[in-house]
Amino acid sequence: MTPLRVATVVTRLEGGAGALALRGALALDPDRYEATVVTGGGGRLLAEAEDAGLETVVVPGLRAPIAPHHDLAALGRLIRLFAQRNFDVVHTHCAKAGAVGRIAAHRTRVPRIVHTYHGFPFHEFQRAPRRAAYVGIERGLGRITDVGLCVGTGVAVEALRRGLLPPRRIRTIGVAVEQDAPVLTPQTRHSARRALGLPPDATVIGTVGRLVYQKAPEDFVAALREVDRPDVVGVWIGDGEIADRAREFAARSGVPLVFPGDRADALALLPAFDVFAMSSRYEGLPMAVVEAMRCGIPVVATAVNAVGDVVVPGETGLLAPPARPELLADALRHLLDAPGDAVRMAAAARAKVEHHHDAAALAETLRAAYRDEEPGSCWPL
CATH class of the missing domain: 3.40.50.2000 (Glycogen Phosphorylase B;)
Structure with missing residues (x-):
């Protein structure tokens, strides 16, 4: 042929x-x-x-x-x-x-x-x-x-x-997505946080994505500010055309936010997160969300386009409207304050996507x- x-x-x-x-x-x-x-x-x-x-x-x-x-x-x-x-x-x-x-x-x-x-x-x-x-x-x-x-x-x-x-x-x-994605364990969490230079006992809210208008990094920063917990550290893995503006906005907001840039080992860094947060204005079906779910990280995302295919509200994660960082923060606080819910949703999410995609x-x-x-x-x- x-x-x-x-x-x-x-x-x-x-x-x-x-x-x-x-x-x-x-x-x-x-x-x-x-x-x-x-x-x-x-x-x-x-x-x-x-x-x-x-x-x-x-x-x-x-x-x-x-x-x-x-x-x-x-x-x-x-x-x-x-x-x-x-x-x-x-x-x-x-x-x-x-x-x-x-x-x-x-x-x-x-x-x-x-x-x-x-x-x-x-x-x-x-x-x-x-x-x-x-x-x-x-x-x-x-x-x-x-x-x-x-x-x-x-x-x-x-x-x-x-x-x-x-x-x-x-x-x-x-x-x-890559089928050899790491699974969240104490060992993978320790390794990922060490690679990012994060304290082992920090509460980490992180995301992976390009720093562009579509991804609304300013809403991610605003949501972290609204969470208002002194132990919370934010991580944004990725680079893009508004990277400098995002860093400046985070600095002005007083939000502790780490920008490691575009990393080839982004998948291995996911276990560093206590919660994965996506703040996008619009999307298709983000690969990073599926990868976080496979890893066993609880997910909060904006309710846009096909995200609801995998993030089922209250079952496999939580959703918030786009451009509403205060509601994104409310969902993040819930998963941080109710670890039983977070574990349950993360387990259901992993089961939903584990053998697919x-x-x-x-x-x-x-x-x-x-x-x-x-x-x-x-x-x-």
Whole structure:
């Protein structure tokens, strides 16, 4: 059988979307697929892709903000690349790569165009005209998309409700997380706190994510301030475009908050947390939340998009509305003050996700999407 030539196109190979795109490319059977990762850039994950032997192509014009000059340059580069390489499938991730990549694939008559919706470029915190424009663009792109893979039920429901694709072309997937995630034990907690330079007896509220507007780090800081417990230390693992502002805001707020930056060992650091907190304004299904649940860390998150697939209020964690740090703080205080509830929810969460969200399920979903077949298994969300 001739291998299927697949171009995985992602705006930047970083964060949860970049990790899922890379894990998908790595999950493909090399005897049946030739995978090429096309990206605007990236740090650790780009190096990881190259070390794994994947072909990588960097298109510098692929960048998140709308920038017509760079966008047109990226479009031209992708058109030339797709025309030269005769890919059988172009699979795009993220809004910018999703727009530029799908247009380039359509213009060069790529036989199969697949897009993963990790979330959407439109959300409730935008002005109505901009939100309407983004919805209109996504509907137009949907007309040239063969399959839309939605990360989580909430994302799939929104795609259907907004009419981005016909129902028959929408499929729901989960996230593929590392199966060797550490389990919370006294030993893993001690090791993780030592690696972060934290006191062994501190009460730690932590998170993992890029320091960008979407993740609302200022709400995370405000929630820690509202918790108002002198023994609490915050940890934010990750980097991003507003990292300096986040550090300055935390310092002005008087909140003890550690910023270790982007860490390759982020998974091994999760046991340092007493509670994992996610403050995002909007999301798909965050990989870090699932990883924290697998580790056995109780979770508090904002009730956005597909987070409710795994964080079931009162059963596997607690949810709070986005942009309401005082309510996020109230949920955090409850888990700190009621350790029995925290342990019960963490155990239920671990049982819910422990044997799911792996590379094998992702590979099966991609096989079906790339070859226009029904998936042989579903994601148990």
